[in-house]
Amino acid sequence: MNKKMLSLPYLFWCAVFIIIPLCMVVYYGLTDKTGAFTLANIAAIATAEHAKALWFSLLLSFAGTVICLLLAYPLAMILSGMKVSQHSFIVLIFILPMWMNFLLRTMAWETLLEKNGIINTILHFLHLPALNIINTPSAIILGMVYNFLPFMVLPIYNALTKIDNNVVNAARDLGAGSFQTFSRIIFPLSLPGVISGITMVFVPALTTFVISTLLGGSKILLIGNVIEQEFTQTGNWHLGSGLSIVLMIFILINMVLSAVFDKDGEGATL
Amino acid sequence: MKDVLVNLEHISKSYDSHMVLDDLNLYIRENEFLTLLGPSGCGKTTTLRILGGFEQPDTGKVIFDGADITCLPANKRPLNTVFQKYALFTHMNIAENIAFGLKIKNKTKDYINDKIKYALKLVNLDGYEKRMPDSLSGGQQQRIAIARAIVNEPRLLLLDEPLGALDLKLRQDMQYELIRLKNELGITFIYVTHDQEEALTMSDTIVVMNQGYIQQIGSPERIYNEPENAFVADFIGDSNIIGGIMVKDRLVEILGARFSCVDEGFGQNKPVDVVIRPEDVELVKPEEGAIQGVVSHIIFKGVHYEMEVQAGGFEWLVHSTRMFPVGTPVGILVEPFNIQIMNKPESEDEEAVKTDE
Amino acid sequence: MKNAARRIYIALIFIFMYAPIATLGVLSFNASKSRAKWGGFTVKWYVSLFENEEIMRALWNTLSIALISSLVATVVGTISCIAIQSMKKKGRAIVMGVTNIPMLNADIVTGISLMLLFIVLGIRLGFFTILLSHITFNIPYVILSVMPRMKQLNPSVYEAALDLGASHVQAFFKVIFPDILPGVLSGFLMAFTMSLDDFIITYFTKGPGIDTLSTKIYTEVRKGIKPEMYALSTIIFVVVLVLLFLVNRTPKDKPAK
Numbered sequence: 001m002n003k004k005m006l007s008l009p010y011l012f013w014c015a016v017f018i019i020i021p022l023c024m025v026v027y028y029g030l031t032d033k034t035g036a037f038t039l040a041n042i043a044a045i046a047t048a049e050h051a052k053a054l055w056f057s058l059l060l061s062f063a064g065t066v067i068c069l070l071l072a073y074p075l076a077m078i079l080s081g082m083k084v085s086q087h088s089f090i091v092l093i094f095i096l097p098m099w100m101n102f103l104l105r106t107m108a109w110e111t112l113l114e115k116n117g118i119i120n121t122i123l124h125f126l127h128l129p130a131l132n133i134i135n136t137p138s139a140i141i142l143g144m145v146y147n148f149l150p151f152m153v154l155p156i157y158n159a160l161t162k163i164d165n166n167v168v169n170a171a172r173d174l175g176a177g178s179f180q181t182f183s184r185i186i187f188p189l190s191l192p193g194v195i196s197g198i199t200m201v202f203v204p205a206l207t208t209f210v211i212s213t214l215l216g217g218s219k220i221l222l223i224g225n226v227i228e229q230e231f232t233q234t235g236n237w238h239l240g241s242g243l244s245i246v247l248m249i250f251i252l253i254n255m256v257l258s259a260v261f262d263k264d265g266e267g268a269t270l
Numbered sequence: 271m272k273d274v275l276v277n278l279e280h281i282s283k284s285y286d287s288h289m290v291l292d293d294l295n296l297y298i299r300e301n302e303f304l305t306l307l308g309p310s311g312c313g314k315t316t317t318l319r320i321l322g323g324f325e326q327p328d329t330g331k332v333i334f335d336g337a338d339i340t341c342l343p344a345n346k347r348p349l350n351t352v353f354q355k356y357a358l359f360t361h362m363n364i365a366e367n368i369a370f371g372l373k374i375k376n377k378t379k380d381y382i383n384d385k386i387k388y389a390l391k392l393v394n395l396d397g398y399e400k401r402m403p404d405s406l407s408g409g410q411q412q413r414i415a416i417a418r419a420i421v422n423e424p425r426l427l428l429l430d431e432p433l434g435a436l437d438l439k440l441r442q443d444m445q446y447e448l449i450r451l452k453n454e455l456g457i458t459f460i461y462v463t464h465d466q467e468e469a470l471t472m473s474d475t476i477v478v479m480n481q482g483y484i485q486q487i488g489s490p491e492r493i494y495n496e497p498e499n500a501f502v503a504d505f506i507g508d509s510n511i512i513g514g515i516m517v518k519d520r521l522v523e524i525l526g527a528r529f530s531c532v533d534e535g536f537g538q539n540k541p542v543d544v545v546i547r548p549e550d551v552e553l554v555k556p557e558e559g560a561i562q563g564v565v566s567h568i569i570f571k572g573v574h575y576e577m578e579v580q581a582g583g584f585e586w587l588v589h590s591t592r593m594f595p596v597g598t599p600v601g602i603l604v605e606p607f608n609i610q611i612m613n614k615p616e617s618e619d620e621e622a623v624k625t626d627e
Numbered sequence: 628m629k630n631a632a633r634r635i636y637i638a639l640i641f642i643f644m645y646a647p648i649a650t651l652g653v654l655s656f657n658a659s660k661s662r663a664k665w666g667g668f669t670v671k672w673y674v675s676l677f678e679n680e681e682i683m684r685a686l687w688n689t690l691s692i693a694l695i696s697s698l699v700a701t702v703v704g705t706i707s708c709i710a711i712q713s714m715k716k717k718g719r720a721i722v723m724g725v726t727n728i729p730m731l732n733a734d735i736v737t738g739i740s741l742m743l744l745f746i747v748l749g750i751r752l753g754f755f756t757i758l759l760s761h762i763t764f765n766i767p768y769v770i771l772s773v774m775p776r777m778k779q780l781n782p783s784v785y786e787a788a789l790d791l792g793a794s795h796v797q798a799f800f801k802v803i804f805p806d807i808l809p810g811v812l813s814g815f816l817m818a819f820t821m822s823l824d825d826f827i828i829t830y831f832t833k834g835p836g837i838d839t840l841s842t843k844i845y846t847e848v849r850k851g852i853k854p855e856m857y858a859l860s861t862i863i864f865v866v867v868l869v870l871l872f873l874v875n876r877t878p879k880d881k882p883a884k
Binding site for chain 1: 636650663706724725726727740741760762821848860867
């Protein structure tokens with residue numbers, strides 16, 4: 001049938017631009033400059049410098065993800081409970097800001113957070129202690145939360161709106177209080193959204209090199225920075241690919257987790 | 271005798287090695303109201319889809335008015351379909367829905383407008399041109415689906431459980447409506463349903479299907495009164511199906527008692543299945559009956575009482591206008607012409623017949 | 628009481644999301660080149676912006692890549708949805724799994740992998756390679772926004788159109804397409820936005836001598852960003868804001884279901 005033929009261009013595209021490139025990363029990661037097989041590029045993650053960068057990345061992205069979740073869940077609850085114009089509101093809060101370049105938006109935080117910046121001026125005015133987080137890990141976490149918050153809110157919001165109101169009513173009818181209704185009904189039902197939100201935030205946070213460059217000063221190296229430098233400065237593609245494979249293992253764990261919880265494979269929808 | 275319009279010859283179809291239709295042969299006469307009746311999965315919808323051109327049979331031919339249309343795509347076939355759940359185009363208004371097929375055929379504006387008016391009048395929805403499908407009730411949407419099909423003047427209209435989504439009262443109204451439409455239009459209808467009452471009410475011919483085989487073809491009366499096998503008997507209305515022995519012509523023994531009947535030619539002392547409709551079971555005083563039993567259950571059904579009688583080790587279903595309280599000893603009598611004798615299934619194919627829904 | 632708390636919470640998030648945007652808006656009117664101090668109000672950056680050829684070229688690259696890549700992705704993605712829908716369950720699961728890879732994988736890995744592909748194939752890095760990469764990460768957005776619409780379709784509708792004499796192409800454009808159009812449009816917009824905002828994948832696949840706004844800003848980070856950039860971003864943002872406002876104001880002829 002001709003419908004089957006329609007999938008050919010896309011299957012071809014997937015093969016050439018998704019599958020083959022990933023295979024090449026794996027190939028480069030597992031070979032040295034002469035083309036011989038080696039595990040050295042992957043083992044390189046154990047060197048003090050790399051291990052520290054990876055550990056730092058894991059730490060910061062974990063913190064960023066947790067903060068995102070804590071901020072996003074109440075917001076998604078509020079949004080899903082709103083009767084009208086939720087959609088335009090979501091667009092306003094999350095889609096519209098993307099039209100202002102994300103590098104500029106992230107850099108604007110530098111201006112906001114500076115010693116004599118706007119935030120400290122306000123804090124000073126309120127007789128509160130000044131905030132000195134620029135060029136510290138805290139600033140990187142803030143940048144992560146700022147950039148990736150939408151990816152946490154939207155899946156949770158989607159999961160929450162899918163919950164049938166009568167299910168909630170039934171829980172009430174059977175005597176569950178507000179907290180029990182939440183902990184036993186609403187939260188478990190929204191779990192697929194939470195899981196896919198965590199994936200959507202954790203992966204870019206773990207692998208970022210831009211946010212750390214912009215807000216962390218030049219002192220803090222994340223694993224993303226290390227890989228970027230291998231490709232753009234040192235020119236050691238093999239080492240860069242090897243480290244990318246290590247990174248992909250973490251991503252893979254995340255994908256498997258989300259696949260287990262999100263059987264439709266559609267949790268990432270916006 | 272009218273001319274044959276459609277001929278299905280040796281049609282077989284399977285999905286992933288699951289046989290849906292097995293060597294199906296069927297002809298439909300011009301101006302006939304033919305119903306394909308059977309439980310879900312019996313192959314009736316597949317048969318309709320092969321006729322409509324939405325499925326290709328694995329083997330066999332579809333002959334329409336003498337021409338082989340087996341390979342003709344759906345959009346080139348001189349017939350139209352009324353779909354289950356209507357399949358109206360929700361982004362078009364009623365007039366646009368009805369005009370769809372005519373516009374494709376490049377008919378003139380005047381012609382199309384006349385046709386829309388005519389079709390809406392025919393289905394009793396004059397003045398609905400500008401309404402959107404979503405704003406209509408289920409019954410109204412159904413009428414529009416029919417109007418959309420018939421404006422194309424098909425010689426054959428296929429209807430796939432068109433009343434399935436309507437409630438009971440509306441369904442009965444639409445049944446009469448459909449009969450009226452068919453008589454006014456003079457086109458051939460092929461109707462698919464799993465509702466035996468619907469089939470009995472509307473059809474000229476009923477084709478009872480199960481597991482990809484045709485079980486019986488006949489007029490509603492014939493199908494009801496003379497089911498050819500246990501499946502048909504069981505599927506069409508309630509019935510008592512009892513294993514028995516044909517002692518000789520016109521005499522059958524069931525549950526140890528002998529009944530006279532009108533069937534001949536089964537041979538002597540041959541095991542058979544006996545079908546007796548519940549309304550044909552007469553309850554009399556115990557000493558007057560051929561078998562004696564006790565009423566075990568009774569429900570009032572409005573027109574009649576539905577009773578269960580334990581007699582001869584079998585639970586008889588009985589419909590009667592007379593009431594016998596539970597525990598009453600009764601006798602059972604059956605008129606000879608109300609006893610229907612059927613062969614016991616022998617081959618494996620016929621065995622399949624016994625398993626219903 | 629509860630409602631007030633909700634409003635305050637939403638307002639705080641709103642401030643959080645928009646504080647940097649407001650800052651950039653203010654900076655675009657700052658006479659001083661430094662981000663740290665206020666040098667008085669000026670609109671000179673808005674004037675010099677249009678004389679800055681480099682920025683204009685980067686803007687042109689950004690917009691043309693975003694437009695072409697999202698258009699191609701929309702066409703390919705929509706056609707693929709039809710194909711995926713007609714696949715068997717297993718095939719569908721595999722294709723959807725592959726579709727999800729660019730969305731779930733890290734941008735840096737996607738960028739690196741594409742860069743390696745282009746270099747090994749001997750394709751010179753430049754406009755064309757950026758375009759191919761953007762199409763690749765845009766297609767999933769289109770598929771994921773068209774697919775749910777496609778699933779809601781009553782399959783008989785397509786057959787009904789065929790039954791009434793329409794060809795396959797006619798049936799698609801007259802019956803299927805109007806129904807999935809909202810999904811197609813939002814997929815297109817999503818793809819366009821993502822392409823416009825992308826930095827990482829562009830960064831790895833761009834090659835020397837070509838810049839989009841993102842990569843231009845990144846190279847300027849160290850030596851100080853030209854204030855014209857703030858002016859440009861502010862213009863883009865305001866234009867989109869106004870467009871969005873107008874679209875929402877247009878009375879809809881049909882009420883949403």
